[in-house]
Structures are given as C-alpha cells and as structure tokens.
Amino acid sequence: QAQLVQSGAEVKKPGSSVKVSCKASGGTFTSYTVSWVRQAPGRGLEWMGGITPFFGTPDYSQKFQGRVTMTADRSTSTAYMELSSLRSDDTAVYYCARYDSILGAFDYWGQGTLVTVSS
Amino acid sequence: DIVMTQSPDSLAVSLGERATINCKSSQSVLSSSDNKNYLAWYQQKPGQPPKLLIYWSSTRESGVPDRFSGSGSGTDFTLTISSLQAEDVAVYFCQQYYSTPTFGPGARVHIK
Numbered sequence A: 001q002a003q004l005v006q007s008g009a010e011v012k013k014p015g016s017s018v019k020v021s022c023k024a025s026g027g028t029f030t031s032y033t034v035s036w037v038r039q040a041p042g043r044g045l046e047w048m049g050g051i052t053p054f055f056g057t058p059d060y061s062q063k064f065q066g067r068v069t070m071t072a073d074r075s076t077s078t079a080y081m082e083l084s085s086l087r088s089d090d091t092a093v094y095y096c097a098r099y100d101s102i103l104g105a106f107d108y109w110g111q112g113t114l115v116t117v118s119s
Numbered sequence B: 001d002i003v004m005t006q007s008p009d010s011l012a013v014s015l016g017e018r019a020t021i022n023c024k025s026s027q028s029v030l031s032s033s034d035n036k037n038y039l040a041w042y043q044q045k046p047g048q049p050p051k052l053l054i055y056w057s058s059t060r061e062s063g064v065p066d067r068f069s070g071s072g073s074g075t076d077f078t079l080t081i082s083s084l085q086a087e088d089v090a091v092y093f094c095q096q097y098y099s100t101p102t103f104g105p106g107a108r109v110h111i112k
Helices: none
Strands: A003-006 A010-012 A018-025 A033-039 A045-051 A058-060 A068-073 A078-083 A092-100 A105-109 A113-117 B004-007 B010-013 B019-025 B039-044 B051-055 B068-073 B076-081 B090-096 B107-111
Touching: A003 A092, A003 A105, A010 A018, A018 A033, A018 A092, A018 A113, A033 A068, A045 A068, A058 A068, A078 A092, A105 B039, A105 B051, B004 B090, B010 B019, B019 B039, B019 B090, B019 B107, B039 B068, B051 B068, B076 B090
Parallel strands: A010 A113, B010 B107
Antiparallel strands: A003 A018, A018 A078, A033 A045, A033 A092, A045 A058, A068 A078, A092 A105, A092 A113, B004 B019, B019 B076, B039 B051, B039 B090, B068 B076, B090 B107
C-alpha cells in the first residue's frame, strides 16, 4: 500500500518561494509519476505538473512554467515542488499525487500542504 | 487544454435515493490506441485529499462500494450513486488524462 506524506503548512511573503516535500513509501517510487495538484480555498483542482523519478525530467503546466521546479530524490523516495515569485492567489492546499499510467488516474494522494501567502 | 464541465454543481438527494452527476469534456478522451476513455472520478470530503473512485470511465477502484458506477464514452460521462448513504456527502470531481490533465469544477452532493 503506497503512502505519500507531505511537509507541513507554510506561511510566506509575496515575492518569496516555497518548497514542499512529498515522501513516498510502500511502493516503487521511481516507476510512477509524482504530480502536484493545488486547490485554492473553496475552489477546484489544478494540475501543476509532474515528474517521473526514473527519468528525472519534469513536465510542467504552461501556467506555471518558469515559476515552478519539480525534483525527485531517488535515494530518499522524496519528491519536491518549489514555487517562486509567490502571490496572494497562490494561497492554496498543495497535494502530491501518484499518477498510474495504466489506470490513467491519480491513485494515491498526499495529505496536502497549506501554503498561505500574506504580507 | 481539454475543458471539463460538470452538472449540476450541487444536488440534494434523499438517503437511499439515486444521485447522478454529469461530466462533459470539450473533446473526446477516448484513446484510439487502447480504446479506453481516460476519464476518472474522485470523491473529496472536507479537509481530505481526493479519493479515486472510478477510472477508465467505468472501472471501480479497489475497495470502492458497488453503489458507485461510472458510464459514458467520448465526451459525455456520468457518475451514479445508486443508493445514497450519509457517508457519500462530498464533492465529486471528474478528471481527464487523455492530454494535460484537467479536472471538472466539482459537484456537491448533500442530503435532502
């Protein structure tokens, strides 16, 4: 049974950066794509991008291109998402999720990390 | 990007009654290479991450009660809860992964 555990809540100033971690256990970390999905308060789900640790090459949503960096450390089975130039509308819960390409769906999700951007 | 829409955005259903949520994609999510619809349904309860219910438009994820069913192909899909239980109160999202993944806006199900 795979499990994804994310780092804790963050409060950031506008213009700064945040880095969220997602540690995987109970599964084959390198074979799956770890995606990042965010949810603004009371809003829907927005895919930001993903990375397959085996290949190491991330795929970013155009909306976040240039502002987001996704990495993966195979030695610790941990994925990271760093978002820079934070704005107030980046306030959201950020989820990591495992994408199973056979199912075509996100089958395991982290618990979420609340990032609050406020001056 | 493929745009996903859902209807209704909220519905009230009596316990034991049927709930039906519709999802429409702006273009087909049916893959010609494997004849599968890359359409999934998720359930999200307050303070929790989404939970995968259905993939390939109609295949239930392991452990999901059989009162949940999915149907449809191409651009039009439906999630049905055959007999609503109290624990089914949640927001339901559809999602496509035929191309860059996108989600529907969600449909809130509550008890009448």
